[in-house]
Structures are given as C-alpha cells and as structure tokens.
Amino acid sequence: MPSAFGVLKSANAVAQERARSKYTGNAARLDAYATPPTEERSIDYLERCASDRYALLRAIDDARSGGKKDEELKKVIREEEERREMRRTNGRGEFDEENASRDATGHFLLRLASSLKEEHERWFVENELELFKYRFGELSESGKESFMKTNGFDDYGAASERDVQEHKNELRDVLMADFEFRKALKDASVNNLKLGEFERKCAEEARNAKNWFVVGFEEVSPLVRTRRAYLIGGRAWIRKETLDQLVFGRFRTRLSLGMKKAKELFKQFEVAEANRLAPLLRAVHNKRSGRAYEGRRAYEGEGTMSISGIEQTQDSFPLCMRQLHNALKKKHHLTHGGRRQYQLYLKGIGLPLDQALVFWKTEFTKSPDCSAEKFEKDYSYGIRHAYGREGKRVNYTPHSCGQCINATPGEKDSHGCPFRTMTSGGNKNGEALHELLTKSMKIPEDASIKIVDKAKGMHYQIACGMTFAALHDGKEIEAGVHTPHQYFHESRNIIAPAPGEAAVATATTAA
Amino acid sequence: MGSTVGARGAEREQKRAKTHGEEDDATAMSIDEQNKENVSANVSASDVRATMGNYYRNFYPAEALFKWLSHGNDERHAKADKTYAGKREFCFVLDKENGDGEIFCRYQCFEDAGRFAREVRSKNPARIEFGPVMNAKPAHRHSVKLHSVERELVFDIDMTDYDDVRTCCKDAQICGKCWPLMTIAIKILDAGLRRDFGFKHLLWVYSGRRGVHCWVSDERARKLSDEARAAVAEYFAVVKGQGKSRRVYSINPMHPSVKRAYDDVLKKYWIETYLPEQRILENNAKLDQVLDLLEDQELKDELVDEFNGSKMSSVERWRVIEERVMQARQPKQGVKRNYTLDFALEKIIFWHIYPRVDIEVSKHMNHLLKGPFCVHPKTGRVCVPMDPAKAEFFDPAAVPTVIDLDNGNKTLDEAMRTFNETFWNAAEAENKERLTSLTRAAKAANATGMDF
Numbered sequence: 028m029p030s031a032f033g034v035l036k037s038a039n040a041v042a043q044e045r046a047r048s049k050y051t052g053n054a055a056r057l058d059a060y061a062t063p064p065t066e067e068r069s070i071d072y073l074e075r076c077a078s079d080r081y082a083l084l085r086a087i088d089d090a091r092s093g094g095k096k097d098e099e100l101k102k103v104i105r106e107e108e109e110r111r112e113m114r115r116t117n118g119r120g121e122f123d124e125e126n127a128s129r130d131a132t133g134h135f136l137l138r139l140a141s142s143l144k145e146e147h148e149r150w151f152v153e154n155e156l157e158l159f160k161y162r163f164g165e166l167s168e169s170g171k172e173s174f175m176k177t178n179g180f181d182d183y184g185a186a187s188e189r190d191v192q193e194h195k196n197e198l199r200d201v202l203m204a205d206f207e208f209r210k211a212l213k214d215a216s217v218n219n220l221k222l223g224e225f226e227r228k229c230a231e232e233a234r235n236a237k238n239w240f241v242v243g244f245e246e247v248s249p250l251v252r253t254r255r256a257y258l259i260g261g262r263a264w265i266r267k268e269t270l271d272q273l274v275f276g277r278f279r280t281r282l283s284l285g286m287k288k289a290k291e292l293f294k295q296f297e298v299a300e301a302n303r304l305a306p307l308l309r310a311v312h313n314k315r316s317g318r319a320y321e322g323r324r325a326y327e328g329e330g331t332m333s334i335s336g337i338e339q340t341q342d343s344f345p346l347c348m349r350q351l352h353n354a355l356k357k358k359h360h361l362t363h364g365g366r367r368q369y370q371l372y373l374k375g376i377g378l379p380l381d382q383a384l385v386f387w388k389t390e391f392t393k394s395p396d397c398s399a400e401k402f403e404k405d406y407s408y409g410i411r412h413a414y415g416r417e418g419k420r421v422n423y424t425p426h427s428c429g430q431c432i433n434a435t436p437g438e439k440d441s442h443g444c445p446f447r448t449m450t451s452g453g454n455k456n457g458e459a460l461h462e463l464l465t466k467s468m469k470i471p472e473d474a475s476i477k478i479v480d481k482a483k484g485m486h487y488q489i490a491c492g493m494t495f496a497a498l499h500d501g502k503e504i505e506a507g508v509h510t511p512h513q514y515f516h517e518s519r520n521i522i523a524p525a526p527g528e529a530a531v532a533t534a535t536t537a538a
Numbered sequence: 539m540g541s542t543v544g545a546r547g548a549e550r551e552q553k554r555a556k557t558h559g560e561e562d563d564a565t566a567m568s569i570d571e572q573n574k575e576n577v578s579a580n581v582s583a584s585d586v587r588a589t590m591g592n593y594y595r596n597f598y599p600a601e602a603l604f605k606w607l608s609h610g611n612d613e614r615h616a617k618a619d620k621t622y623a624g625k626r627e628f629c630f631v632l633d634k635e636n637g638d639g640e641i642f643c644r645y646q647c648f649e650d651a652g653r654f655a656r657e658v659r660s661k662n663p664a665r666i667e668f669g670p671v672m673n674a675k676p677a678h679r680h681s682v683k684l685h686s687v688e689r690e691l692v693f694d695i696d697m698t699d700y701d702d703v704r705t706c707c708k709d710a711q712i713c714g715k716c717w718p719l720m721t722i723a724i725k726i727l728d729a730g731l732r733r734d735f736g737f738k739h740l741l742w743v744y745s746g747r748r749g750v751h752c753w754v755s756d757e758r759a760r761k762l763s764d765e766a767r768a769a770v771a772e773y774f775a776v777v778k779g780q781g782k783s784r785r786v787y788s789i790n791p792m793h794p795s796v797k798r799a800y801d802d803v804l805k806k807y808w809i810e811t812y813l814p815e816q817r818i819l820e821n822n823a824k825l826d827q828v829l830d831l832l833e834d835q836e837l838k839d840e841l842v843d844e845f846n847g848s849k850m851s852s853v854e855r856w857r858v859i860e861e862r863v864m865q866a867r868q869p870k871q872g873v874k875r876n877y878t879l880d881f882a883l884e885k886i887i888f889w890h891i892y893p894r895v896d897i898e899v900s901k902h903m904n905h906l907l908k909g910p911f912c913v914h915p916k917t918g919r920v921c922v923p924m925d926p927a928k929a930e931f932f933d934p935a936a937v938p939t940v941i942d943l944d945n946g947n948k949t950l951d952e953a954m955r956t957f958n959e960t961f962w963n964a965a966e967a968e969n970k971e972r973l974t975s976l977t978r979a980a981k982a983a984n985a986t987g988m989d990f
C-alpha cells in the first residue's frame with residue numbers, strides 16, 4: 028500500500044525507484060491524484076512543493092472566505108498558479124512535465140500533512156476540490172472526456188431508449204424547470220425565446236436518449252438539491268452537460284477516501300521519517316499566518332505593546348477587535364471564542380505574556396463573578412496556552428480573517444467578523460452595522476452604505492478594507508486585509524509613521 | 539395554569555371577532571375551542587412526570603426500539619456486525635432536581651436491548667434521543683476520536699412553522715382545523731421519499747404535541763453523507779424563507795416531483811380542507827397576503843373591491859380569484875401580458891400549504907432526535923407511530939397519554955400494531971435478506987477463489 032505514496036519513499040532515497048522515474052500523471056492536463064510521483068527528490072524540493080501547495084490552497088481559501096466566486100475566484104487561482112509555477116501546462120498550452128510533477132508531489136505531501144486533524148482535512152478537501160473544479164473547467168470537451176475515461180469517472184449508465192420515451196414528458200418538465208438550461212437556451216437564441224418555442228426545444232432535447240445519463244442520486248447532490256435532475260427510485264437522470272457535477276462528486280469522494288489512507292500512512296511514516304519529512308509536514312499547517320503578510324513584520328514583535336498602549340491604539344484596531352475590546356470592558360468577560368480570538372490578536376500586536384496576564388486578570392476580576400482565584404484557575408491557563416507556554420507548546424498564530432469569518436458565534440459571543448455577523452442571521456438588513464459605522468466610528472453615511480453593501484454581498488474583507496480607507500484618509504491596504512493584526516500594523520504605519528518599529532513603540536512609551 | 543389558557547382563549551376570540559365579524563362564527567369557534575381542549579389534554583406536567591416510571595416499566599417498548607436501531611445486526615447470524623448496536627449514541631434527557639432545566643446525558647451506549655431497557659427504567663429520563671452509530675463505542679470517547687458512521691435519515695416538521703397560515707391556533711397549539719397541514723406534509727414527503735429516492739422503510743411518528751418526525755431506515759439512507767442528506771432535504775424545500783420573503787421555487791414550470799405534490803395532494807387539500815377550515819380569504823389581513831402574491835396591483839384592487847362586504851365563503855372567493863386570473867391571462871390587444879400570473883394560483887397554494895421541513899435537522903448525521911414512544915412532558919401524549927397511508931385519519935387528540943395508560947383506559951396495542959405493520963415487519967424481512975445475501979456472496983467468492 029505505501030507504494031501509493033511513493034513520494035515518501037523517495038525521501039528515503041530508495042534507489043531503484045529512480046529507474047522508473049518520470050511522472051506522467053493521468054490525463055496529461057489534469058490529475059486525479061490516484062498515484063503519487065515516484066522520482067527521488069531532495070528534502071528542500073519536497074519542502075518547497077508542500078509550502079507552495081499550501082500557499083495555493085490558502086489563496087483559494089482566502090478568496091472564498093472573502094466572498095469571491097466564479098470568474099473572480101478563477102482569476103485568483105490562475106494568478107497564484109502562475110506565480111508559483113504550478114500550472115500543469117506551459118505558455119503554449121502544452122503539458123509541462125516538471126510542473127505537473129511538482130503539482131502532484133505538493134498535493135500528496137499536503138494530503139498527508141492535512142490528515143492529522145479533522146479541521147485541516149476538511150480545509151484541504153474543500154480547497155482541493157475548488158482547485159480541481161477550476162482546472163477541469165479549463166479543459167476542452169474532448170479533454171474532459173478523456174480525463175473521465177482514464178480515471179474511471181465514466182462508469183455511469185446511459186438511459187435506455189424505452190425509458191426515455193416513457194418519461195419524456197417528465198424529462199421535458201425537468202429541462203423547462205432547469206434554470207441553467209433555460210439560460211443556456213436563451214443565450215444561444217438570437218431572438219427573444221417564445222414560450223412555445225422554448226417548450227418545443229425542451230421536448231426535443233428530452234426525447235433524445237443520448238442526452239441522458241443515469242447515476243445514483245448520492246453522486247450528484249448539487250443537482251438533486253436544486254432539482255435539476257429527474258429522480259426515480261433513487262436514480263438520478265442527468266443531462267450530459269451536468270456530468271461535471273458527477274466528476275466533482277467522485278473526485279471529492281476519492282479524495283476523502285484518500286484522506287483515510289493518508290491517516291494510516293502517516294502513522295507508519297512518522298517512525299521512518301521521524302527526523303526529516305515528519306516534522307516538515309507537521310509544521311505545514313502551523314505556519315498559518317496572513318498570506319500577503321508573510322515575511323513582513325509578523326506577530327513575533329512580542330514586547331512592542333503594553334496594556335495602556337491597547338487603549339491608546341484603539342483607532343488602529345479593526346472592527347472585530349474593537350467589538351471584543353468593548354465587550355470585554357463592558358461585561359468584564361468574554362466567552363471562549365472571544366477570549367481566544369482577542370488573546371491571540373493582542374499577542375499578534377506585540378503584547379507580551381506577563382502583560383497579557385495582568386491585562387486579562389484586571390478586566391475579568393472587575394466582575395463580581397470572577398475572583399482572583401477563579402481567574403488563576405479557569406483563565407490563566409488559556410492565556411499561557413495561547414503564548415505556547417502550556418499544553419502542546421505551539422506558538423499559536425493569531426486568527427486570520429478567514430478564521431474569524433468562519434467562526435460561528437452565538438448570542439452571548441462577541442467574536443467572529445462583524446462584517447459577517449452584522450449582516451447575517453437576524454441582522455440581515457445590515458442596519459446594525461450601518462449604525463455602528465456611522466455613529467461610533469463616525470464614517471460618513473454614503474461610505475457606510477457602500478461598506479454595508481459589500482458586506483451584505485459577503486465580501487467581508489473588502490468591506491473591512493473600505494472601512495480602513497474611510498478611517499485613514501482614503502489610504503488603502505494594498506494587499507487587502509488578511510489578518511486583524513496586519514490591519515493594525517498597516518494602520519500604525521499610517522497614523523504614527525515613525526521610522527521602523529517606532530510606530531508601535533511610541534504608543535508604548537507614551538503610556 | 540387555567541388562567542393562562544383562558545387569557546389565550548380570549549385573545550384568540552378577540553382576534554377572530556376582529557377578522558370575521560360574522561355571526562355564524564360563534565358556532566365555528568365553540569367547536570374549535572372544544573377540539574383544542576382535547577388535543578392539549580387536561581393533564582399537568584407533574585402528573586406526567588409522576589407516571590413516567592410506570593410508563594417505562596410497563597409500556598415503553600425498549601426491546602422493539604433497540605431491535606429496530608440494530609438493523610438486523612443483533613441477529614445470530616454469521617454476517618451480522620455484532621459491534622454495531624453498541625456503537626449507537628443515545629442521549630438521556632433528565633429533568634433537573636430543582637425543576638428548572640434539563641441535563642443532557644450524551645454518549646450513552648448499550649450492548650443489547652436488555653441493558654438499554656434496564657437503564658431506561660433506572661434513570662427514568664424525561665425523554666430519550668437517538669443519535670448516530672459511531673466508529674467506536676461512544677462511551678470510549680476519551681480514548682478514541684469519534685465520528686458518525688451511520689444514521690437514519692430524519693425529517694422534522696413542526697406546526698409552529700405554519701403560524702402565518704393558521705387562523706385557528708398559534709405556537710404550540712393545534713386543532714382539527716390545522717392538523718391537516720401535517721397530513722399534507724406526510725403525504726408529500728412520503729410519496730417523494732418512496733418514489734423519487736426509492737426508500738422503503740419509513741417510520742412516521744407523532745411528536746407528542748404539534749408535529750411529526752420521519753425516520754428513513756433503509757440501509758442506503760443510513761449511509762448517506764451529510765452532503766447527500768442536505769440535498770434530499772433541500773429537494774423537498776420548494777418553499778423557503780419566512781414571512782414576506784418566503785419564496786416558492788421550481789414551479790414555473792413545475793419540476794415533476796413538485797407537480798406530483800400539486801396534482802396529488804395540494805390542489806385537493808386546498809379546496810376541500812384548507813380553505814373551508816382556515817377561511818383565510820375572509821380575513822382581511824390574510825386576504826391581503828394572498829392577493830399580494832398575485833403581483834398584480836390592478837387585479838388585486840379589483841378583487842379587494844369585489845370582496846368588500848361580501849358574504850362569500852373562502853372557497854367561493856377562491857373560485858372568483860381563479861376566474862379573474864384566467865381572464866387576465868388572456869392576451870389582449872395593446873396590453874402587456876403579466877407572465878407572473880401564469881403560475882400565480884399555484885404559487886399561492888404552495889406558499890400556504892406546501893410542507894415546511896426543518897431542514898437543519900435532516901442535514902447532519904449526528905443530529906440527535908427524540909425517539910418514538912417518548913412522552914411529551916406537557917401533553918403527556920406518547921409519540922406513537924403513524925400510518926402514512928392513513929395520515930388523514932390520524933387524530934392527535936386520540937393518542938394515548940401516559941395517564942390513560944396508567945389508568946388502564948388505553949393501551950399501546952394499536953401503536954405497536956402500526957409500528958409493526960406499516961414499518962418494522964418489512965424492514966426486518968429485508969435485514970434478514972441482506973444478511974443471507976452477504977453469506978451467499980461470500981460463498982460465491984470463495985468458490986471462485988477470489989481474495990476477500
């Protein structure tokens with residue numbers, strides 16, 4: 028079984044594998060990742076593959092959580108692929124063997140690295156699927172067909188002539204009710220499509236047995252959900268054009284199965300590779316930090332922020348953190364999600380551990396429900412944990428916007444991203460957000476309306492960036508908002524542009 | 539307690555007086571009031587609580603339920619998965635001693651029916667919820683990472699989701715006039731699950747007060763991923779959203795399954811049951827809501843005028859609306875045709891009476907759901923199985939309460955008969971058949987020397 032992950036052996040310098048080398052993938056332009064490449068590679072190469080893959084998926088994840096989809100998302104993926112030379116084809120559209128091999132190596136390494144934790148696994152599968160959809164969509168019709176054939180994605184049933192004739196009226200109705208189909212027909216017709224004509228076209232299409240395929244309904248969930256398939260007895264009749272969905276469903280299923288195997292494998296391999304690949308893979312997900320923020324002043328600047336600095340730099344806090352700060356001041360308490368989000372952020376803007384302990388203790392013990400003993404017992408551990416001084420001793424990264432956005436705070440919680448929480452659920456109309464922006468943050472009405480609109484369109488990070496601009500004389504964060512602490516540092520650079528670190532240091536010394 | 543009921547009654551009375559102002563309403567209302575009394579039964583929560591111990595000892599069919607949840611794996615059969623039943627999560631919900639609030643005892647699991655029955659009797663829970671079958675015993679959650687492996691596909695329909703289309707009751711109340719909304723839901727879901735999805739083993743259960751649950755127990759249904767569960771639930775969610783933003787999907791034109799729901803169930807219930815019982819077209823606010831759905835101001839104004847002060851019944855009014863819409867649909871020289879009218883009548887019907895499934899419950903394998911034969915703490919009624927084919931004859935007011943059982947006035951015989959005859963007998967036969975065919979397959983594989 029380990030042969031399925033030959034790439035791992037390669038790190039072990041298994042000499043005979045070299046002879047068989049040369050990875051060709053399946054269909055040249057797209058890989059279903061059934062088998063990993065087997066050439067021998069250096070550890071540096073593997074590390075780069077893994078971190079490139081991580082960065083690509085991360086970019087996809089950020090874009091998605093920022094509300095991007097369709098064309099916008101495609102653009103992000105394409106640019107990131109190009110930047111990291113991960114396109115499987117060269118500029119002339121020819122298959123690029125070297126890139127493809129790197130692509131597959133990265134995929135398999137990350138598959139392993141993501142198999143350790145359920146949340147990473149979900150993250151990996153979701154974003155890989157998105158990448159796959161994008162790449163599949165780039166294929167020509169014949170490319171798609173050959174991909175399905177070579178990967179065994181084509182074992183679906185064709186509808187029989189007799190069945191089609193028997194159900195032709197229902198099939199016609201399915202087509203007529205299918206919004207995508209209607210749209211396609213409309214786009215294709217020169218004149219306004221008359222109702223009668225539309226019905227005739229649908230009937231014609233429906234009668235043609237070649238147009239229909241029959242699969243288990245479980246495999247085409249998106250089509251079932253939107254009633255774009257005809258169902259009888261658990262079998263879904265789908266149109267040729269919707270076979271893509273089947274491919275996506277199967278890709279996903281295979282990937283999920285692959286994750287199970289990866290889990291098993293990691294155990295074996297952890298022993299064999301205890302000193303090399305294993306630590307590398309373990310580190311992949313822990314390096315999480317804002318993508319565009321990589322290499323810039325990161326959260327390591329511990330010691331550049333003080334307790335009084337927190338108050339004095341409130342103007343540089345992104346909305347999510349102001350919310351948490353205000354809630355903490357008001358209630359002298361934060362629920363778990365809020366504590367975590369705010370603790371890590373404060374660490375990210377440079378508050379050292381000893382100060383953090385004092386800060387949280389001072390606030391919490393203002394509440395009659397929390398004595399100093401209770402604080403030590405129940406809350407100080409969490410703070411030390413966030414600073415990597417307890418438990419697994421991982422130096423946790425402050426939450427990214429994506430993480431904040433994906434949080435699901437309840438009524439009593441104050442965390443999450445307010446651009447999302449204040450434009451969803453009971454706050455759908457966005458009025459609460461508008462009021463907050465205009466009243467407490469003094470943002471002009473018209474700017475606020477635009478921001479709220481963006482947020483309602485689920486472009487939370489963009490809305491946050493616009494808020495930043497509105498509060499900083501129109502100056503924007505070029506790279507976009509990716510993590511709350513990055514927002515903070517960008518703001519300090521504008522508000523207190525002292526040389527180097529001084530920007531933050533002023534706030535500290537002024538205390 | 540008595541006074542609250544009285545106050546609510548008065549409130550309703552007032553509301554109705556405002557909306558109808560017709561004389562014959564008084565009689566309609568008194569019947570209505572009577573019904574309501576019946577459904578919410580004259581029992582007190584403490585009476586119910588006091589009889590629960592006896593109920594679990596003498597009536598609760600723990601063995602039958604556990605057998606069902608084992609899906610054949612409790613059989614003495616070589617191919618039965620002996621570890622299956624023990625990996626199911628049960629949750630006992632206990633009342634707090636001081637009476638305010640509940641304690642959820644999750645991750646309970648039992649080797650066999652006997653142990654389950656004993657534990658129920660000794661713990662005497664307020665209710666018992668069933669969760670998924672996991673990868674390991676839920677009790678071992680500290681040493682193994684648990685995840686759900688299988689679970690019946692479940693549906694939950696609750697009358698409180700219908701408040702804006704009921705004129706008779708609201709919130710937790712139900713009566714003979716609004717209960718047919720549940721009948722409609724059962725009929726449509728049952729037909730769809732069987733015909734479209736091919737499921738055969740559906741257990742329908744009265745939820746003890748104001749709703750129904752469905753447990754789809756086919757092997758295929760139990761093994762569905764969360765994504766597929768969501769897809770099935772959404773497939774039935776033709777009407778989505780609340781209040782003014784409620785939308786009807788897939789009716790212009792209708793998807794075959796939607797059309798079937800309309801032709802076989804909705805059309806008939808609208809005219810024969812819903813309109814005469816709820817009389818929404820005689821109620822100005824509701825009439826307004828209906829006419830707005832036409833999305834044709836001119837036509838609406840016309841109809842409002844026509845009904846103003848009229849003594850027509852809701853059914854008669856509906857006929858008029860139908861006629862007017864038909865006329866307006868005819869192409870006229872020089873007038874731009876309003877295409878939304880093409881499906882306006884159907885839309886109104888769907889908007890009001892199409893099933894409102896709580897899809898969140900169906901979406902996740904690990905969602906806990908109150909099991910059949912639990913007792914509703916307020917009404918004391920037992921959550922009895924229902925025969926979907928005779929859903930229209932089901933009378934929630936006739937469901938035995940624990941007090942009835944305690945007094946010996948009623949038994950659970952009929953409920954057990956329904957359980958067996960409409961559900962379990964066929965499911966059990968299929969379980970056995972599945973095991974035999976597994977053996978057969980293994981034998982065949984051996985014969986051909988296949989490596990298993």
Ligand code: SF4
Nearest residue numbers: 345347428431444491
């Ligand atoms: S976009 Fe990011 S920084 Fe802005 S409020 Fe949301 S989570 Fe905070």
Ligand SMILES: [Zn+2]
Nearest residue numbers: 706707713716
């Ligand atoms: Zn009622």
